[in-house]
Amino acid sequence: MRIGEAASAAGLPVKTVRYYADIGLIEPSARAENGYREYSADDIKRLAFVRRSRAFGFSVPECRDLLALYADDNRSAGDVKQLAEERLKDIEAKQAELAALHDTLSKLVHACQGGDRPNCPIIDHLA
Amino acid sequence: MRIGEAASAAGLPVKTVRYYADIGLIEPSARAENGYREYSADDIKRLAFVRRSRAFGFSVPECRDLLALYADDNRSAGDVKQLAEERLKDIEAKQAELAALHDTLSKLVHACQGGDRPNCPIIDHLA
């Protein structure tokens, strides 16, 4: 299967699939004589696997690890779980940060009456 | 005031202050004869203003707008409020996204018993 078909099957842009090949994350199983990348059904599974992992916020290096675990029949579920737990902690940290930000900013927005007058608590807070 | 002192007064790294000058966000009010950047007290206020705005997640272009509003005695509070409201919406969208992610991932983590066996619901979900 050529890159265009593979990309749409995996739900990724062609450019991204080519990029993943460039960085050695998912290399096509073969090259045709004309130089075209050839993707196997398994390659496409792995592309989709990476797409989902990325959607979960795993970094590309983490996806590399996950792919290795995915391919490893002797993997230990504990290894996978650990990666996922780290991601979960990242998410929670980010959530706390956003919540604090939201709190302050929404208070400021409510305190600001808007309109054409220059007086503005938001600017005052930033100043 | 030279850049080192200005940077620490504003709570920013020297490199960042130089960068802000490069992109024309906050240019030093003068240059000394030896080429050193000279920052005024007002420059430092604006540097700190940008630091706080950035901490709120405003992008550099947005900071540019905010700086213009900050400097404008005839600003309308409505303009500022609008920028802040857009940021608030961004934050809320991000929060919703993270909440969904957290929900799914934490369910998966709880469903995974870990250990040395290869069976893993997290991998299954990604596959």
Added chain:
DNA sequence: TATAAGGCCTCCAGTAACTGGAGGGTCAAC
């Protein structure tokens, strides 16, 4: 007065993970 430390300068490169575009080859259909 010499020198060493530290601050300052510019310019270049790298970060994460792509994305866009130029310039050009390949292939099937009309």
Added chain:
DNA sequence: GTTGACCCTCCAGTTACTGGAGGCCTTATA
């Protein structure tokens, strides 16, 4: 035989800095 849809490589740009090289300037100390 030519149009259009693919595909290729390589280069540059994105965000907002950050790190480093190479070199000048200033200040303090010996």
